[in-house]
Structure formats: structure tokens, C-alpha cells
Amino acid sequence: MRTKRYLLNVFSSLVLYTITLLCGLVLPRLIIGAYGSATYGLLTSITQFLGYIAIAQAGVGAVSRAMLYVPLANKDTTLISGIVASTELFFRKVSIVFIGYLAILLIIYPNIINKEFDWFYSASLLLIIAFSTFAEYFFGLSYSLLLVADQSRYILNTFQTVLTVLSFGISFVLIKLDFSVQIVKLLSAIVFCAKPFIIRNYAINKYRLTLSKFVPKVALKQTKDAFGQHIAFYLHSNTDIVLLTLFSTMSEVAVYAVYNLIMSKLKDVISEITSGLESVYGDMLARGEYNNVEETLRKFELLMSFLTTVLFGTAIVMCVPFMRIYMSGISDANYINYDLVVAMTWAEIVYCVRIPYAWIITAAGNFRQTKWAAYCEAGINIVLSLILLRVWGMVGLVVATGVSTLLRGFYFAYYSSKKILNRSYWIFIKHLLALMMCMLIVQSFYYWFLDGKFSQTYISWIECSLLVVLFSSTISIIINYIVFKSDVLDLYSYIETRLMLLKKGEK
Numbered sequence: 449m450r451t452k453r454y455l456l457n458v459f460s461s462l463v464l465y466t467i468t469l470l471c472g473l474v475l476p477r478l479i480i481g482a483y484g485s486a487t488y489g490l491l492t493s494i495t496q497f498l499g500y501i502a503i504a505q506a507g508v509g510a511v512s513r514a515m516l517y518v519p520l521a522n523k524d525t526t527l528i529s530g531i532v533a534s535t536e537l538f539f540r541k542v543s544i545v546f547i548g549y550l551a552i553l554l555i556i557y558p559n560i561i562n563k564e565f566d567w568f569y570s571a572s573l574l575l576i577i578a579f580s581t582f583a584e585y586f587f588g589l590s591y592s593l594l595l596v597a598d599q600s601r602y603i604l605n606t607f608q609t610v611l612t613v614l615s616f617g618i619s620f621v622l623i624k625l626d627f628s629v630q631i632v633k634l635l636s637a638i639v640f641c642a643k644p645f646i647i648r649n650y651a652i653n654k655y656r657l658t659l660s661k662f663v664p665k666v667a668l669k670q671t672k673d674a675f676g677q678h679i680a681f682y683l684h685s686n687t688d689i690v691l692l693t694l695f696s697t698m699s700e701v702a703v704y705a706v707y708n709l710i711m712s713k714l715k716d717v718i719s720e721i722t723s724g725l726e727s728v729y730g731d732m733l734a735r736g737e738y739n740n741v742e743e744t745l746r747k748f749e750l751l752m753s754f755l756t757t758v759l760f761g762t763a764i765v766m767c768v769p770f771m772r773i774y775m776s777g778i779s780d781a782n783y784i785n786y787d788l789v790v791a792m793t794w795a796e797i798v799y800c801v802r803i804p805y806a807w808i809i810t811a812a813g814n815f816r817q818t819k820w821a822a823y824c825e826a827g828i829n830i831v832l833s834l835i836l837l838r839v840w841g842m843v844g845l846v847v848a849t850g851v852s853t854l855l856r857g858f859y860f861a862y863y864s865s866k867k868i869l870n871r872s873y874w875i876f877i878k879h880l881l882a883l884m885m886c887m888l889i890v891q892s893f894y895y896w897f898l899d900g901k902f903s904q905t906y907i908s909w910i911e912c913s914l915l916v917v918l919f920s921s922t923i924s925i926i927i928n929y930i931v932f933k934s935d936v937l938d939l940y941s942y943i944e945t946r947l948m949l950l951k952k953g954e955k
Contacts, residue, residue: 461720489701517730588644795850802857
């Protein structure tokens with residue numbers, strides 16, 4: 449059952465990723481072409497500023513998931529209902545905080561960027577984009593957490609895929625009909641507001657939840673400790689654009705945002721494929737199956753290395769050539785920046801490398817023991833960002849994020865290896881070095897064979913990309929086979945066995 453649900457989660461995640469990638473690439477180009485780079489930068493900046501309200505979760509999302517693993521394994525409906533009810537009550541309080549935060553932003557934010565937009569223009573977009581964020585926190589987030597904990601992320605992915613296609617279709621038509629950007633974003637927000645209501649009704653019926661005021665609430669332990677984890681994550685995701693908003697122009701924000709869109713979508717592939725790991729780990733740890741956790745980690749370390757090499761190896765080579773074609777005809781900002789691509793690629797690589805270890809710590813609920821590392825990452829990120837922004841501009845911001853992420857990645861690997869699984873820490877170091885070797889070889893391949901061989905068509909770009917994918921895949925397989933021969937053979941045998949069982953209709 450674990451394998452079947454995991455495969456469903458992975459498949460649905462890949463479908464969602466493909467749809468969001470296609471829509472995410474087309475829509476920004478439409479917005480930039482219709483409203484200008486500065487407007488797209490403004491939309492991205494507003495989204496990032498509103499994203500900081502997630503810090504008010506105080507890590508409750510991770511705590512709630514961790515607390516749900518045992519009652520889900522025991523099918524304890526009463527306890528599940530209590531945890532969900534307590535989580536929902538907390539998020540309603542967050543919604544109140546969100547309203548206060550939004551009021552402050554309405555006063556301050558338009559004044560930050562008033563050199564480029566008037567107050568009404570930016571304030572109206574701020575309210576519209578906040579609309580769907582409020583609905584998510586107030587109505588549906590606690591039920592989404594329940595589905596994720598129960599290894600049913602595929603349900604969320606299915607709803608999200610349908611709504612993404614619908615929202616894109618509406619936005620596409622409105623932009624082509626020359627509607628204002630406010631109308632475009634408003635109708636898009638209304639579409640996504642349907643999701644929390646759908647998820648809520650589905651979860652209540654599926655799990656037979658009792659959510660009346662008489663349901664005993666459950667104390668959500670370690671929320672203060674998990675708070676640090678959320679601070680670090682959102683600083684990793686949001687700091688760069690916020691600092692660019694304060695110290696640069698909206699056009700610079702747009703350039704950063706377009707590259708970050710591509711890199712974040714590649715990261716999402718790995719995040720989504722491994723997202724089911726937390727619930728799998730949680731179920732195993734709840735049952736005391738520590739050996740199974742370690743065996744699963746070995747397999748996913750190899751899978752992570754392969755995917756990271758292929759995706760980001762291709763990105764570091766093909767991103768700038770793609771941007772030359774993608775932004776052809778746009779002259780209000782310079783979208784060709786190879787240094788930014790290199791910095792972003794390596795920053796996302798170190799983030800992806802640490803993901804399997806982060807899931808183990810979250811699944812084990814070890815927030816208090818690891819909170820200091822989260823605060824250190826956040827502090828290092830902010831200090832380095834302020835220093836390097838003056839030295840290297842937006843590239844310096846990315847370098848700062850990458851350095852702080854890597855340092856915490858070392859800690860994640862050490863803690864999960866020594867404190868939870870009792871495995872050698874050097875396994876992580878070997879995987880990291882092998883991955884770095886793969887990436888450097890792929891980069892060299894670009895300089896030796898592909899530099900200057902791109903034409904201004906998508907067809908030629910796809911042909912070159914497929915060549916890079918083939919080369920990076922081969923390099924990753926060869927190097928990992930040399931360094932981790934027994935693990936590679938075990939993974940191959942596992943995949944072969946699972947495929948045979950699935951063909952026989954294993955449930």
C-alpha cells in the first residue's frame with residue numbers, strides 16, 4: 449500500500465509539475481509582453497511579501513503532520529479529529545494575523561515602490577493576490593495537511609492540476625482581450641478559492657471527522673521549536689526578492705523572478721517526487737521500522753543524485769540559450785545573465801541534496817533538537833545577503849542563500865545519520881562529492897562541445913537539451929555506479945521487482 453500510494457503521489461506530482469511548468473512559462477511572457485517587466489516584477493514582489501505570513505504558522509503544519517502519523521496508522525478517528533480541529537483553530541488565528549499584516553502592507557508597501565507605480569495600482573493588486581491566500585489559511589490548510597500525512601497528496605495534486613489549467617485559460621483569454629492586470633489576477637484568485645472548500649468537504653467525508661465544538665482539542669506540541677524551521681525555509685524562498693524590492697527596481701525583480709521560476713520548477717520536480725517520503729518515513733518511524741527507513745534513504749539518495757544531475761545539469765547549460773529565445777522582442781530589461789544561472793543552479797542543488805534528510809527529521813518530530821540550526825541558517829542568510837548584495841547584486845543574494853543552505857544541509861545529514869538512524873555521516877559526503885563531480889563534468893561538456901552552437905529556434909534548443917540530458921544521465925549513472933556499486937544494484941533490483949509486482953496487480 450505504501451508503494452502504491454507513493455507511486456500515485458509521484459505520478460500526480462509529475463502531471464501537476466508539467467502543467468504548472470507549461471502554464472508558468474507561458475503566462476509570465478504574456479504578462480511581460482502586455483504590461484511590461486516592471487508590472488511582472490511587482491506581481492512577483494507582492495506574492496513574496498504576502499508569503500511571509502506563512503511564518504505565522506509557527507511550524508504548525510509540520511507539527512500537525514508529525515502528530516497525525518500514529519493515529520492514522522492506528523485508525524484513531526477521534527484523535528485525528530482532535531488534531532485537525534486544533535490545527536484549524538490555529539490557522540483561523542493566523543488568518544486574523546494575516547488581516548493585520550495586510551493592513552500594514554497596504555500602508556507601507558505602495559510607498560516602497562511609488563517611484564514606479566501609484567498607490568491605487570499596487571494596493572489593488574495587493575488586495576487581490578491576498579484574497580486567495582486568506583481563503584487557503586482560513587478554510588482548507590488543516591485538511592490538506594491531513595491528506596499529506598495520510599500519503600494522499602495525489603488528491604491535492606489532482607484538484608490543483610484542474611484549477612491551474614482553468615486559471616491559466618481564463619488569464620490567457622483576458623490578457624489577449626486587453627483586460628487590466630487587476631481583472632486578470634482577480635478572476636484567477638477566485639478560481640483558486642474553490643480549492644480549500646473542495647478539500648475540506650472531501651477530508652471530512654473520507655475520514656469521518658467530527659469537528660464540533662465538543663471535540664476535545666489536542667495540544668500541538670513543539671510549535672515554537674518548529675517555528676525556526678519555517679523561518680529558515682521562507683527566508684530561503686523569499687529573502688532575495690524582498691531585498692531586491694527594497695534596494696533595486698521592479699525590472700530587476702522581474703529578471704530575477706523569471707530565472708527563479710525556471711529553477712524553482714526544477715526544484716519542485718525533486719521536492720514533489722520526494723514529498724511522499726515524509727509520510728512514508730513517518731509511518732515507518734511510528735511502527736519502529738528504523739531499518740526500513742535507512743534502506744529507503746539509500747535508494748532515494750541515489751535517485752536524488754541522478755535527478756539533480758540531469759535537471760540542474762541541463763539547466764546550467766541550457767537556461768541562457770532558452771532565455772534568448774523566450775525573451776526575444778523584450779527590451780525593457782536585460783534577461784541574459786549567465787552568472788545568475790550558475791549561482792541559482794548551485795543554490796538549488798544544495799537545497800535538493802538535503803531534502804531526504806530534512807524529511808526524516810520532520811517525520812520524527814525532532815523540531816526542538818534541531819531548531820538552533822534553523823535560526824543559524826536564517827541569520828547567515830540575512831547577514832550574507834546584505835553584504836553580498838552590495839558586492840555582486842542579485843548574484844550575491846543567491847550566493848548567500850546557497851551558502852546558508854549548504855551549511856544547514858550538512859547539519860541535516862549529520863543529525864539524521866547520528867541521532868535517528870545510526871548510519872555513517874560520510875555516506876552523505878560521498879554523495880555530495882559524487883554529485884559535484886557530475887555537475888562539473890556536465891558544465892565542461894558545455895564549454896567543450898556546445899558553446900556557440902545554439903540557434904534562435906525552440907526546435908534546435910530542444911535537440912541540444914536532449915543531448916545534454918543524455919550526457920548528464922550517462923555521467924550520473926557511471927559515477928554513482930563506481931562510487932556506490934552495491935546500492936545501485938540494489939536499487940535496480942528493487943525497481944525491477946516492484947514493476948513486476950505492479951504488472952501482476954499488487955494492491
